[in-house]
């Protein structure tokens with residue numbers, strides 16, 4: 465398969481995404497609409513200003529934008545709207561299954577109502593678009609109010625309460641340098657006791673130690689980003705030995721200054737080291753990207769053949785947190801798309 469044909473195949477093939485945030489995937493137009501509806505004052509008043517505001521100066525600027533836009537969601541119908549738009553975009557790219565990260569930090573809505581809104585969009589996506597999703601409920605490390613310890617445990621309990629209703633993991637996101645993984649270990653114990661996997665962000669803004677902490681306190685099947693593992697050869701050996709999957713979002717890492725250019729990104733080294741990984745979009749409109757664009761870029765950079773691309777997608781299906789029967793069905797769907 466030549467380069468152009470492989471590009472067309474990547475565009476058309478059924479895809480899976482493991483690392484993308486609902487609030488970070490919401491279109492700027494929709495954020496503005498929600499801000500107006502809910503009387504929220506944002507620093508940006510129109511699309512042009514949103515574009516300027518989304519030019520990230522550093523990781524904390526990004527977190528500030530993320531937190532302020534997330535606060536535009538006030539009612540369950542806002543979540544349902546964003547989730548339906550999200551699934552429409554996933555369907556456009558033929559992303560048949562997503563594990564969507566959702567931050568439930570809203571004082572105006574109960575967790576049950578937020579989950580019901582997501583599940584209403586999910587049912588609609590399954591019946592109207594033929595795509596599905598489940599959820600990673602994350603603990604935001606940088607909470608803007610309340611007692612961090614108490615709130616983090618509440619997030620964990622909420623995530624556990626959603627098991628069997630779409631929640632497949634507890635996550636951890638936000639400022640890796642301010643709050644370490646260890647700080648949240650009582651919350652992780654709640655998830656562990658319930659048998660809910662933990663998939664924390666680590667090795668993005670902070671270095672290898674954040675990943676070692678994540679492995680120690682979360683026993684994660686996957687780590688969000690993890691791209692700074694290349695700074696520690698022993699850590700790389702450990703990731704390979706335990707086959708801990710890294711959810712890599714290349715363009716996000718460039719936009720937030722984790723690497724200065726794509727040529728200096730670590731994903732080729734991670735791939736060569738035999739560490740399992742997937743390619744993701746993280747917060748696509750923030751970074752002006754799509755999963756399809758990320759995959760085409762990665763396939764070219766890693767010089768993938770058609771077989772490599774198929775194997776990549778099968779590995780990604782294997783790394784989902786779906787129950788066994790659903791996982792087998794997803795794998796079968798991907799295999800079929802490569803034989804027809």
Ligand SMILES: [Zn+2]
Pocket residue numbers: 483485637665688746
């Ligand atoms: Zn993320």
